[in-house]
Amino acid sequence: MPASFSAARSAAPPIIFAHANGFHKEIWEPIISRISLRWTANDLYAFDCRNQGDSAVLNKDVLEKTFDWYSYAYDILQIIDKFNLKKPVGIGHSILAELIRPGTFSAIVTIDPSMFPRSVDPSIFPRSIYLNAPVDDHPMAQLTLKRRDTWKDRIEAKENLLEKRFFRSWHPEVLDLYVEHGMIDVINEDGSSSLILKCPKYQEAITFTCMGTGLYDSFERLNELEIPVQIITGKISDM
Template identity: 30%
Template sequence: MPLVFEEYRFDPNPRFPFLVTMKRYPNLDGEQKGFTLVLTHGTGFLKELWEPIIERIFTTESAKLDGLRIREAWTIDAPNHGDAATLNTALLQSGAYDLTFSWENYSRAIHLLLAGLGSFTDSKNQPAKIDFTSKRLIGIGHSMGGVSLILTHSFYPLITFDSLILVEPMLITARHSKASGRKFGLDEGALVRRDFWESREEAWTSLSTKGMKTWDKRVVKLFVEFGLRETTKDDPFDRPGVTLKCTRIQESATFKDKTSQALAFDFLETLCSSTPVHVIWGAIDDYIPAPIKEDIHKNAFKGEAASIQRVANYGHLVPQMQPDNVADAISNTFGSLSTSPTKSRL
């Protein structure tokens, strides 16, 4: 059964300057008392890219006799990515976030949203009553999104997750980069990536055969549909077309943040003492070399990860390349969850 979704906007002002965009995917075969999945994306990506994974999880869990009861899934854009970037254009163009965009901004947005410290509106800009505080939450984050989920636990009021699932969490600290002798030049690469196409059709042809040719075609299609926007007179292009919602400057600024990774690295042991934290790696150690992953398990998790899985034949971008296998790995973690009532979320 194809996914259906509802779009919402969250305004945490004056506590936080950025508007937040999210989508709710109700599980049509789910239950009102089931779990709520909260999914967060990596740098350069967006909330809609989780859709193939959500669809697979809904389908496989519903087909199992003992499958996890899942009520819904929510995906959340980082403030300078996806639809949120479009809403926050004026603030992002102020220059304050051009050099570095802290991942804590994403973490803070997630926390405020889940704590209900702001107002919600629906796609028709009508007030919406949404309460996450009574839901049973499972956090699922890829790369930056995983780090941001870790850091939500450092804000007050406390948000409680039944479990966290980190897919290729980007927990590289400054000492890792120095010790490995490797330069992670993702910020420089973002500044020179292509950011204009004359049409979405041209973007699809280019990305599916070049820049994203190793991605699952469903994910490429979603990126072309939701990761791009029509150009305006304020853009530096001399003709109409489509461009990235998350600009090259903002993607680069996001890659430059290293402080949030270090904070999450140091906080992970504390988090593991109260919450089951599962980790899923790609079997290919590309963006995060094997010695760094070993150090993460030894000195961040300190042997307290609830489970560790590897998805064969793929690396850091495994959610984009193999969404079905990632969905199955996520489902593998559900067996340890209790379906009995739990305590208040706050």
């Protein structure tokens, strides 16, 4: 289910936000709150990918063992159709939805997008490892599976995350949202309670392994787009 933030009505197009692998729709709230101060869009939408965030909780009994990046793009199009969004601005990490259905968006802003040409130097991006390797051999999948995913409570979870350089680099507001909305309380068989990730580690891992052609299509088919596309990368970026 998307989270919708309504602002003052105007001629500005709606905006739809798509989160990165392993995260959730609420991760966009700091950006949305700041955009709302400057952008009087009709609606601002953020939603959870089918195997992550609240969607992972709702779909826990039907989650698949593979994930196609194009599936995420089709999810975006389904949200757009469901809420009858006219020419939205897309903000996220890919351009695939516009490639599938040209003319859907009025503009796209990609943030640290995963896109490479097929000609990229193998020493920079070894295709055989990142595109064809099973979960057991995929570097990013293996790092994901080694992550801790269970804590006593949110206090312990945040303390643990702050021990990691990756999470210490986050804005405190975003980290708090991750701890609050990226995790869920569960009751164990012995009656005790624990805190776990909403997105199962395996689902995050297979999302890394199932890049398919989407990684290349996002780069090599940019010339097909007839709308403005802005690509934003971090000052220090792994992409």
